[in-house]
Amino acid sequence: MAENNKHDNFDFPPVGRKNNRNQRFGGYWTYIIIAAILIGYQFFSMPTNPERISWQEFKTNILAKDEVKEILIVRNGGKANIFLKPEKIETHDKLVSKGFNQKSTGPQYYVPFGTLEQFEKNLEEAQKEYPETADIHVDYGDEYNWWADIISIILPLALFVGIWVFFMRRMSKNAGGGGGGGIFNVGKSNAKLFDKESNIKITFKDVAGLAEAKQEVEEIVSFLKSPDKYTKLGGKIPKGALLVGPPGTGKTLMAKAMAGEANVPFFSMSGSDFVEMFVGVGASRVRDLFKQAKSKAPCIIFIDEIDAIGRARGKNPNMGSNDERENTLNQLLTEMDGFETNSGVIILAATNRADILDSALLRAGRFDRQIYVDLPELKDREDIFKVHLKPLKLAEDIDYSFLAKQTPGFSGADIANVANEAALIAARKNKSAVEKQDFLDAIDRIVGGLENRSKVIKPGERKTIAYHEAGHATVSWLLRHAHPLLKVTIVPRGKALGAAWYLPQERQITTKDQLLDQMVSVLGGRAAEEIVFGEISTGAQNDLERATKQAYAMVSIYGMSDKVGMLSYYDSTGQSDFNFTKPYSEKTAEIIDEEVKAMVSAAYERAKQLLSEHKDQHRQVAELLIEREVIFSDDLERILGKRPWTEDGETIQPEEL
Structure with missing residues (x-):
């Protein structure tokens, strides 16, 4: 038994992991070594460079001393x-200092010339002058730089191949690198895998509000985690759930909380990751x-954002051409509920445009549940x-309920x-701590934009703005169903020169009288001007x-017109x-239109x-606004009196005033 365990202490590389030691000498190192050998061969095989001399030097110091063995005239080189x-x-x-010796094959010198005829004439005259040089062998030839010719052919080709490889690798990394990053893996899914070994710190405790959806x-x-609890009575685990709701909810x-809570693998992918420039890549992924x-x-x-590939088929204006989105959607529909079973695989998707999704995608058996995630x-x-x-x-003065009341219509991302x-x-x-006023300033900053006190406004324009905003404040204060006013300002914010801040009532339904009162309040500024x-x-x-x-x-939508009648021309399905x-x-x-x-x-x-009925009070509100730049509901109550209605529009009894 001991002999059977003698290999237990050996270190074997993990399965599927490449040996880094062998990897170093693969790939580009092969090409680098080959290039170095070729360059070295060219460098060491080249003869020593000959020394350049003039014709006069050649004639006086070399030809006259009868030291020349041979002359090779290079016709295409001019030498x-x-x-x-x-x-x-x-x-x-x-020559000795440059490495020449008796065994050197030469040439040792070269003489440049302008024209071949002139050089031949000079050589003929010199040989007549020095008869002992008449037996010098004179030959003609051409020189070719084979390396330059080869490089001139290979270099552009190598440059083209290098650029092609570079762009293909970039596309493969951006498009489908999940399967290894190569161009042949462009059809692989690049979904991120989260499992129990992943360090995901977000849990359901970090998701506040929306108890039903949660x-x-x-x-x-x-x-x-415990499928037997639900399947022992014959039920089936839902195949998919679709999270629907406004952005930021x-x-x-x-x-992310599901990925942190579940003890099972979690694949995360965006809908746009399926769509690519290559035909068929989406379906392959x-x-x-x-x-x-x-x-x-x-x-x-x-x-996430499944509407990128789940848009209703036949509604895309693509002039009848092949639509990659539709091919991807068809494959997704087949995988979610086709002949093959996907036991143990639950599909979760999110979108804020459920009205444009294909009806086949929303049917039971694919997305069994639609979870609406509304504004909090x-x-x-x-x-x-x-x-x-x-x-x-x-x-210490931070009140969570007060902040919640100041942010109606805010999503979780807004908060x-x-x-x-x-x-x-x-x-x-x-400051050493965040105070209540900091939160109010932050809400104003997000809703209205950054204060722009450096904007130059003429006194006449400033007066017009003040009366305009005072008109909004006065009319809304006198209307029963208008939203409660918080403050009015003539300090420019963003693109607005002034603003009236209201606290919208959180209504589930809105009546016609409420809509009309809001419209009157909106037009109060123009009326005041x-x-x-x-x-x-x-x-x-x-x-x-x-x-x-x-x-x-x-x-045209709510049917609140007697002439048009109880008709609604709004298409909530998005099919139009x-x-x-x-x-x-x-x-x-x-x-x-009428x-x-x-x-x-x-x-x-x-x-x-x-x-017109409250002209004096309107003027007082406007003058106070010009003086202070910002006024609050307490100031309006002092000028216009206390409103005889509650925030919900209910009439306050006299004993309650």
């Missing part, structure tokens, strides 16, 4: 190579992804603030940005745009994105009436 007699070489110090995602992990964060997943089942595949409510925002404010040094901006603002002011100055300006452009869009939505015709006739379009114009005009007249 004459001089070969000395062997016994005469060592008498020339220059519970659905946690259940998927539970399916894989935490869909990808939930997927889908096949390779599912092949890897099946080999590691049970596991989870997460495809008040309690959810409070929990999200607790998560993102945990690493910050906070002052994370608020926390970071508040910390930066506090650091900019050299006309009443006070008797003219209008371009400052109300954004107000008019908002009012017009809201009126069109009321008439590429239709060039309207879903209604020209006559109906004219009625819609109704929108009448609705906006009525709201504008109502705003003018309110400002």
Whole structure:
């Protein structure tokens, strides 16, 4: 038994790992060694360079002494190579210093000439002058630099091949390097694999709010951890789940938490990673992804932004050409629910454009569950603030519920940005802790943009802006269903010259009266300009745009027009994105335009009436705004009186006032 274990102490290289020692001498080292040998051969095989001399030197110092053995006239080089007699070489110090000796084959000197005829004439006259040189052998020839010719052919070819290899490697790394980074692996999936050995620190504790969606995602992990609990009654584990919701609500964060919580392999890939310039690459990557997943089942595949490949087929304006996205989608549909079973592989995908996805992708059997991840409510925002404010040094006056009330409509990503901006603002002011005012400044910075106090505004324009913003504040204060006002400012922020800040009410449904009151509040600025100055300006452009869009939505989507009737021309499925015709006739379009114009005009007249009835209070608000630049709801309450309605628009009883 002892002999059978004698190999246990030997160190064998791990399976699948290349020997680095052998790898050093492969690849490019072979080409480098060959190039060095060729260059060395050329260098050592070349004869010693001959010495250049003039004709007069040659005639006087060499030819006259009868030291010449042979002359080779190079016709294509414009020179004459001089070969000395062997016994005469060592008498020339220059030649000896350059390494010439009696065994050197030569030439030892060369004489350049202008024209061949002139050189022949000079040589003939010199031989007549020195008769003993008449027997010198004179020959003619041409010289060829074979290495220069070879390099001139090989160098451009090598340069072309090098550029081609460079671009192919770059494309393979960017496109399909998951299978090894080579050009032949471009069809391999480059999904990132996370398993229990990966150091993923995000867990479900880091996902705050949205308890229902979080519970659905946690259940998927539970399916894989203990499948018997769900299958013992005959049920089947869901094949896929689709996370749907606005941007920044935490869909990808939930997927990261799944990767951190699950004790099974987790493949993460973006939808755009499947689409490539090469035809068929997307489908090949889908096949390779599912092949890897099946080999590691049970596991989870997460495809982020699946709308990149899941768009409804036949809706792409590609003029009938081959669509790589559709080929990729077809392969994905086949892999998710085809003849082959994917037992133990759960598909998780995320998108914020579920309306454009193909119906075959959304059916049961592929994505059995659609988990809607909506914008967080008040309690959810409070929990999200607790998560993102945990690493910050906070002052004692921080109230999470107050911050949650100040951020209606904010997503989880927006709240994370608020926390970071508040910390930066506090650091900019050299504070030791992040205070309440820093968070308010951060919210203003994100919603309205950066303050621009250096912008030069003329006094007349400043007065117009102040009365415009005071018009918004006064009208909204006097309307029952308008959003509660927080503050009004004439300090420029971003592109806006002034702004009125409201705290939107979190409603699940909105009535017609509420929409009309909001429209009147939006048009209060334009109405104030006309009443006070008797003219209008371009400052109300954004107000008019908002009012017009809201009126069109009321008439053509919500069915709030008597003339148009209870009809909605909105297509929530997204199937009419590429239709060039309207879903209604020209006559109906004219009625819609008339109704929108009448609705906006009525709201504008109502705003003018309110400002005319409270002209003095409007003027006081505007003058106070010019003086302070920023006023708050307390100042409006002091000038206009307390509102007789609650934040929800309910009438306050007299004893409550």
